[in-house]
Amino acid sequence: MSAGSSTSSMPGDRDVTIYEVGPRDGLQNEKGIVPVAAKAEFITRLVAAGLPIVEATSFVHPKWVPQLADAAELIELLGPDGRKHPVLVPNERGLDRALELGCEHLAIFGSATETFARKNLNSSLDEQFAMFEPTVARARAAGMDVRAYISMCFGDPWEGAVPVDQVVAVGKRLFDLGASQLSLGDTIGVGTTGQVGALLDAFNAAGLPDDVLAVHFHDTYGQALANAYAAWQHGIRTFDASAGGLGGCPYAESATGNLATEDLVWMFRGLGVETGVDLDALVATSTWMAGVLGKPSVSRVVTALAGSA
Incomplete structure (x- = not known):
């Protein structure tokens, strides 16, 4: 599957898509600005390691996220x-920039809670739906192709636990704008396995299959x-x-890092689930990026495999 394939489809040689x-x-x-050449190399190396989809950047105003200015x-540096x-595009202005560059796939980023919508959007x-509707259309x-993210699906640092029916209502409205896929985000990392199952069941019941x-x-x-x-x-x-x-x-200080790709690949390898990812190449890439950032990777698998190399 090429990086440009629809995020809602699955290639035959992979059991899961990362x-x-x-x-x-x-x-x-990241507080320190990473050189654009290093970002381009990062993306190129991730693609070479077999990652089928690599989200590159966001056309958000530099005032809000200087790192992505x-x-x-x-x-353009990535070539054709x-x-x-x-x-990621926050609104129609962001879409204009993406269209000018000929981008083929974009994502919008909505909120399941009132407070985060006001702080982030x-x-x-x-009101977020009125902002996203013309962008998606x-x-x-x-x-x-359009992907919709929904943040704060399990908890919000200002509002606490988020009702499942509220998450589903917001997520379905975002998806129904015309997205091919809805990504459910545990933005502050408070979710547990039981909550995951309950939320997915609720989305299925609302007409959104897995x-x-x-x-x-x-x-x-x-x-x-x-x-x-x-x-x-x-x-x-x-x-x-x-x-x-x-x-x-950047808008939720209690949020720590994402699930590490290497840890996910290692788990799926143990389950006999094909990801199409070259784990050694991926570990080497993350070790390289850790050097660029001047701090060690938090991935347990990167730490284990890089240390044993």
Whole structure:
């Protein structure tokens, strides 16, 4: 599966699809600006390691996420393949930039809670749909594939536990705008395996089957890998992950890194589940990026395998 394939389809030679978010979600919270050439090499190495989908960047205003101010330069630096990598857009202005560069796949990022919508999107819970509707409509009219993220699916640092029916209502509205896939995010990493099953059951009951859903776990409480396993047992086959466990959330200080791609690949290898990922190449890539960032990887598998090399 090429990096430009629809995120809602599954290739025959993979049992699961890993949606790599390291270059965007992973790097966006880094305080030191990573050189654009290093970002391009990171993406190129991830693709070479067999990651079928690598989200490259976000066309958000540089004021809010300075790390991604070089989004257009990065896409151009990646050459013809640059436009095939998914990009996150916050609104129509972001879409305009993506269209100018010929991007083929984009993602929108909604909130399941009122407080996070106001802090992250500068809109109310209901107003976010009015913002996303023309963005998605224009993108679809231009032939772009659209993925919808929903954040704070299990808990919110300001509001606490988020009711399942609220998450489902918001998620379904986002998906129904015209997305091909809905990614369910545990933005602050508080979810547990029982909650994962309950939320997925609720989405299924609302008409969204497992094959249009993806999961996006953070590891704040050390539950990300267990939650991914629970989602896989339920029937989910697309998993967001970040090489080396990079990441956090600039608008939620309690959020720590994403589920490490290497840890996910190691788990699936043990289950006999094909990911199509060359784990050695991926570990080497995360070890290299750790050197660029000047800090060790938080991935347990990277630490184990790099240390034994």
